[in-house]
Amino acid sequence: MQLYRRTLALPGVRTLMVLVFLARIPMSASGMVLTLHVAVGLGHGYGAAGTAGAILTIGIALGAPVMGRVVDRYGLRPMVIVTTLGEATFWLFGRYLPYPLLLAAGFVGGLLVLPSMSIGRQAIAALVPPELRRTAYSMDSVSTELSFMVGPATAVLLATQFSTATAMLAMAVGIAVVGAALLVVNPAVRSEEENAAATGERVPRRTWLTPRMVAVLIIAAGAVFILAGTEVAIVAQLRENDELAYTGIVVVAWSAISAVGGLVYGALPRSPTQVTLMAWLGLLTVPIGLLSGEWWLLAVALLPASALCAPTIAATGEEVSRLAPAAARGEATGMQSSAFTLGAAAGAPLVGFVVDHSSPGWGFALAGMGGVLVAAVAAVLIARQHRRAADALPVPVG
Structure with a gap:
């Protein structure tokens, strides 16, 4: 735990x-x-x-890189002001809109979503030295797991005990409070050294959006594709077994093991490559449907793959912070957020379609095979960049 103590002892972390x-x-x-x-x-x-939900997701995916670029050029506070006002307004007045207008407002609201995911990753890159970033991003991935355990449950509680309009009002209030806190704390998105070295010139995207960076973004999308698809398959499997009441227990166990895996990953001095993590996450997801029976057997079958969920996501954050220059880090982390969003948007409906037309076991298999395919594509992109780098080396004479 020494790495975690050192990381948490850093100012502002x-x-x-x-x-x-x-x-x-x-x-x-x-x-x-x-x-x-x-x-x-x-x-x-x-x-x-x-x-x-799909329209909101499209807006979020398109808006995240734009908001990241705003941070790169103008700083964090202007972006927080715009997104806090925009998103809070959507949730405050969206509860009064008829369905067609709600769709249009949802797209605009998605564009203006407060990018809390990318803000955290940018701030980690600014506050934490490279040798401790694996630990910091692992803590960040565990934090994300915990927030996704709290958020949806709170939403269901408010909607069922009061009303959906009350839940939307709570969203508006929560976003306003979060935005105000970010404005007060104003976490650094660049280190002091990076600010001192900044020239104010825009960094061309082609200099950092390399095949390797594209591979990282594909892996980020693939990891969340597996997670979203697995979630659908879990519900379908338990419903087929007439054990839907155990869904909460299985999902909590799944998330908890993922968090433990993230903590272990953050303590490693060296880690497997992202392609390796992605490939094993996919391979271990494929047979879950074959190994599961009753709800507790399903929970046990999920353990090997779930232990790699948080490490795979943490690894993408670590690599994006390494590959993106400080002047373009906001846009790069915004692209990473978009990759997460698109992965979730693809995973749930595709696996759901397969489950509807076959069985939950095939849903797990599709999610896992999708991850293996992503690992293969990422490996090809990384190999291509290595070949380009080798070709660019000067040929010795004589």
Whole structure:
């Protein structure tokens, strides 16, 4: 635990970890709140709710890199002001909108979502030296796991005990509070050395959006593709077994082992490559449906793959911070957030379609095979960059 003590002893890191955990709770609850409001509050059903969620997701995916570029050029506070006002306004007034207007507002609201995920990763790169970043990003991934355990559960509680309109109002208040806290704390997104070396010139995207960076972003999308698909398959498996009441226990066990895996990964002096982590995450997901029976057997079958979830996600954050120059770190982390969002948007419906037309076991298999395919594509991109680097070396004469 010495690495964790050293990391938490750095100035500003403890405050940052608490702040980003709280900031991610509204974000993690947003999908559940919107789904319940459309399906239950407006009475349009889950198909319409899925459409609203997809439009919000598209907005988030498009908006994250743009907001990251705003941070790169103008600093954190202007971006926080714009996104806090924009997102809070959507949740405050969206509860009064009819369904067609809610769809349009959801797209705009997605564009203006407060990017709490990327803010945390940028601040870690600024506050933590390279030798401790694996540990810091592991803590960040564990924090994300915990926020996704708290957020959706809170959303369901508010929507069922009060109303979906109350849940949307709580979202607006929560985002306003988080935005105000970020404005007060104003975590650094560049280190003092990086600020001193800054020239104010824009860094061309082609200099850092290399095949290796693209591979990292693909792995980020693939990891969340597996997570979103696995979640759907878990629910389907338990429903097929008539054990839906045990869903919470299985998901908590799944998340807890992922968090433990993240903590172990953060303490390693050396780690497997991202491609290796991604490949094993996919391979260990494929047979889950074959090994699971009753709910406790399903929980046990999930353990090997779940232990690699947080490490794989943490590894992408560590690599993005290494590959992206400080002047473009906001845009790069925004692209990483977009990759996460698109991975989730693809994983859940694709696995759901397979489950509807076959069985939950095939849902796990599709999620895992998708991860293996992503690892293969990433490996090809990294090999291509290595070949380019080798070709660029001067040929010795004589």
